[in-house]
Amino acid sequence: MSLTGQYDDTNIFAKIIAGDAPAIKLFDDEHAVAIMDIFPQSPGHCLVIPKEPARNLLDLSDGAAAQAISRVKALAKAVETGLDPDGIVVTQFNGAPAGQTVFHIHFHIIPRWDAIPLGRHGGGQADMEELNAQAEKIRAALG
Ligand code: 5GP
Numbered sequence: 001m002s003l004t005g006q007y008d009d010t011n012i013f014a015k016i017i018a019g020d021a022p023a024i025k026l027f028d029d030e031h032a033v034a035i036m037d038i039f040p041q042s043p044g045h046c047l048v049i050p051k052e053p054a055r056n057l058l059d060l061s062d063g064a065a066a067q068a069i070s071r072v073k074a075l076a077k078a079v080e081t082g083l084d085p086d087g088i089v090v091t092q093f094n095g096a097p098a099g100q101t102v103f104h105i106h107f108h109i110i111p112r113w114d115a116i117p118l119g120r121h122g123g124g125q126a127d128m129e130e131l132n133a134q135a136e137k138i139r140a141a142l143g
Pocket of ligand 1: 012023024035036037038039040092093099100101102103121122123
């Protein structure tokens, strides 16, 4: 899979945006959807997925990039308020060699705690009850 190329709308995030695949949603608006990552690297790991069909940041329009970053910031603040982490990592991968596994643009928001080591990228599936409990706290903080 090359860094540039045709967008393939059969990817899982396209299905989640279309409502054709399930997800624990944090918000869903005109420009982006935010969901809990089901293979979290840390408790509360969540994703902002712009709705524009772009493979990665290099393909995303400037307008959609601007809309996305404001949502990334809003969600990071809600994660801070809702989960009270010691730190928050924001990442975004472009191309398989960079670590990208789903080829629809998305941003990771990964809360970090001093005592909790970072899990493996794409590691084990989370307990759904725990994910829902974390999502409730984040949604409450989003208002
Ligand atoms: P990437 O490696 O492309 O930057 O990140 C893709 C992310 O999507 C990974 O963190 C992975 O755990 C997450 N992911 C993959 N499939 C699903 C899914 O079906 N649902 C959710 N909520 N997250 C997924």
